Amino acid sequence: MRGLSRSSLAEVEERFNAVAGSADLGTLSDELFAVADLLDREHGLRRAMSDPARPSEQKAQTLRTLLAGKVSEAALATSETAVSAKWSRPGDLADALERFGVAAATAEAESLGKLDDVEDELFRFGRIVAANTGLRRVLVDLAVPEEGKRQLLRDLLGGKVAEPSLRLIAQAAVHPRGRSLEAGLEEFGQLVAQQRQRLVAVVRSAIALSEEQRQRLSAWLRTSYGRDVHLNVEVDKRVLGGFSVRIGDEIIDTTIVGRIEEVRRRLAG
Incomplete structure (x- = not known):
């Protein structure tokens, strides 16, 4: 999200953090997903709830009337803050609610x-x-x-x-x-x-990495990126030897296949 939506996301996050501590996190996650899905499904409602020309209080009251008794107070408070905020595009509203549904599930996982x-x-x-x-x-x-x-x-x-x-x-x-x-x-x-606050690296290797190899690779990536890195390791026989690491759009390729392709590119150039 960019611009206006980014600042609105921060507002919703503050409200979410204030109410999530006393909520049933699994239920909160399901309810926020349900509200996001409702906005995706009901285009007229989504337009009305994300319309910057409508008073925030009016949008919040409409949502409360619609959802009261159907979702928890924590989900309602988070959703009210979301519809009261201003978004760069209507779809960002539902995106934000789904994002905090994921955050609630993440907090549930951490608590467990x-x-x-x-x-x-x-x-x-x-x-x-x-x-x-x-x-x-x-x-x-x-x-x-x-x-x-x-x-x-x-x-x-x-x-x-x-x-x-x-x-x-x-x-x-x-x-x-x-x-x-x-x-x-x-x-x-x-x-x-x-x-x-950590990155995710997708590692492709011809064989499964030992625990020692995973720890060494994690330490190297942590030093390189300045943040903890979670490794998702995928065994791929096509790699032949070495491994590749993808973090976002960046790829570190030490595979034999990768080296062959690099040689081919140089020869072609």
Whole structure:
């Protein structure tokens, strides 16, 4: 988010932080996702709630009338602050509420001591979906009812991943909001990492890294970037040797394949 939306996001964050401490974090996450989904679905409501010409108090009262008794006070307070703020574009309002839905799930994971698990499980499920075309087809099929997708995910992942992971995976699958499923999972993983003020590195290697190798790589990246870095390691036989690291748009490539491609580029030049 940029400009006006960035400052509004900070306002909502302040309110969210004030109310989240006493809330049921799992419920708060689900409710903020639900409000974001409502705004995505009801275009007229979204336009009205994000209209900068309408008085903030009027928008907040309209939302309270609509949601009172249906969501917790924490979700209502966060949502009221969001609709009272001004946004650079209407879609930023729903984006912000989804973002704080992720923040609530992240806080839930931290309270359970499961934050590392959530980061790993989002990444692993993204790779499972990419490799299983049948599963992916069902999860992205608009004709499959939302509850059918949620039940499928509960059957597949219930008791096997942390509850916040299941919550975030379900949101990415059931309400993609214009993203591919893989992109949604990656975005949520990045947001989870941001809550810990650390970067996420996707590492591709021909073989699984030992714990010592992971620690050495983490230490090197921490020194290079000045921040903690969470490693998501993907074993890829096509790498042949060495490894590559992607952090955002930056790629560090020490693979044999990468070196061959570099030689080819130089020869072609």
